[in-house]
Amino acid sequence: MKKYEEKSISSTPIYEGKVISLRVDEVTLPNGKTSKRELVKHPGAVAILPITDEGKIVFVEQYRKALERSLIETPAGKLEPGEEPEVTARRELEEETGYGCEKLTHIQSFATSPGFADEIIHVYVAEGLSKIENAASLDEDEFVEIIEATIEEAEEMMKSGQIFDAKTAYSVLWAKEYLQKR
Amino acid sequence: MKKYEEKSISSTPIYEGKVISLRVDEVTLPNGKTSKRELVKHPGAVAILPITDEGKIVFVEQYRKALERSLIETPAGKLEPGEEPEVTARRELEEETGYGCEKLTHIQSFATSPGFADEIIHVYVAEGLSKIENAASLDEDEFVEIIEATIEEAEEMMKSGQIFDAKTAYSVLWAKEYLQKR
Numbered sequence: 001m002k003k004y005e006e007k008s009i010s011s012t013p014i015y016e017g018k019v020i021s022l023r024v025d026e027v028t029l030p031n032g033k034t035s036k037r038e039l040v041k042h043p044g045a046v047a048i049l050p051i052t053d054e055g056k057i058v059f060v061e062q063y064r065k066a067l068e069r070s071l072i073e074t075p076a077g078k079l080e081p082g083e084e085p086e087v088t089a090r091r092e093l094e095e096e097t098g099y100g101c102e103k104l105t106h107i108q109s110f111a112t113s114p115g116f117a118d119e120i121i122h123v124y125v126a127e128g129l130s131k132i133e134n135a136a137s138l139d140e141d142e143f144v145e146i147i148e149a150t151i152e153e154a155e156e157m158m159k160s161g162q163i164f165d166a167k168t169a170y171s172v173l174w175a176k177e178y179l180q181k182r
Numbered sequence: 183m184k185k186y187e188e189k190s191i192s193s194t195p196i197y198e199g200k201v202i203s204l205r206v207d208e209v210t211l212p213n214g215k216t217s218k219r220e221l222v223k224h225p226g227a228v229a230i231l232p233i234t235d236e237g238k239i240v241f242v243e244q245y246r247k248a249l250e251r252s253l254i255e256t257p258a259g260k261l262e263p264g265e266e267p268e269v270t271a272r273r274e275l276e277e278e279t280g281y282g283c284e285k286l287t288h289i290q291s292f293a294t295s296p297g298f299a300d301e302i303i304h305v306y307v308a309e310g311l312s313k314i315e316n317a318a319s320l321d322e323d324e325f326v327e328i329i330e331a332t333i334e335e336a337e338e339m340m341k342s343g344q345i346f347d348a349k350t351a352y353s354v355l356w357a358k359e360y361l362q363k364r
Contacts, residue, residue: 003252004245004325015196015204017220020298022197022204027247035323037247038199040222042298063186064296065209065219070185071296078297108340111347112295114246114253115260116202116224119295121348141217143186158290165293166303166348173355 004030006037019043019078020117042119046089047076047167049107050099050126055179057154058129059168060096060144072147072157073168076121085122091136093126096144098135102128107174112166121167125178151176186212188219201225201260202299224301228271229258229349231289232281232308237361239336240311241350242278242326254329254339255350258303267304273318275308278326280317284310289356294348303349307360333358 006027014022021041029035050058063070077092079085086104093099109122154172157163163172188209196204203223211217232240245252259274261267268286275281291304336354339345345354
């Protein structure tokens, strides 16, 4: 998995932030030439595809400053340092939707933007949902609204652009196949 | 689509690069408090899901410095300023695979990392493929290898982690449903 490896000759730190950091590496290419790579580091994240006993998907709507609009997405959240993704998934599900789940199953992990970032999202399906009394609350800079939708409604939201991010687009396709079999 | 809007109070440019730029905004939250948002700007990209007449998918393997490994992905590339995504899609398909296509159909657009970046990928399916003589060549810092795979082989590559990025994971699920109907 190192085909065409690009070795770093130098690495220049540009920024250390709360969520991401940025550095620029000069690399040697397979043909011996050099190039620059702008590299964003991110702690990684989980996304949860919560499916109710009735076969509805639980989404959250939130504002995304990077896109200057709100999106309808699967619940998700960043990994804390050293945290197991499954722990993050249960926490974020509770915080963002108020649901706990009996069954949490990893379905896929993927890099979101391999051209410039190392962010990896671990996607879980959550089933056997039930509302938690006095559920943990959101971070103080998070504001989300819960939306429960059938798969047909979710597909409409993808067509209309209300659902507009990679992890959620993936999750809707996955849920469609899964619910046909369940 | 502006629910829970976060208005910028100030915006600090951090870096202007070849591919991305970074700025940090201080924003007003819906509860009146303030927070910081680290925001990566990216020109946007296309991904092409090329399907041969025999129902094979054409992937490319390339090294991804951000992840320090090579990945098997759908062909893809950044939008040039002012370029229509369909033009980018035909160009990247030719450069990365040597294929031209009779039919190019937009299937979905999505943000890859809405938590910190504005990158949007437009995904197209390309059909009616045929090799172009003297095809346009890759950028001088690009090195890719072409891999043609059946949908079953692609699903195995997802399980094994050789396919490991969001646009390709989405495309494989989409292709599976599509090929069952085609």
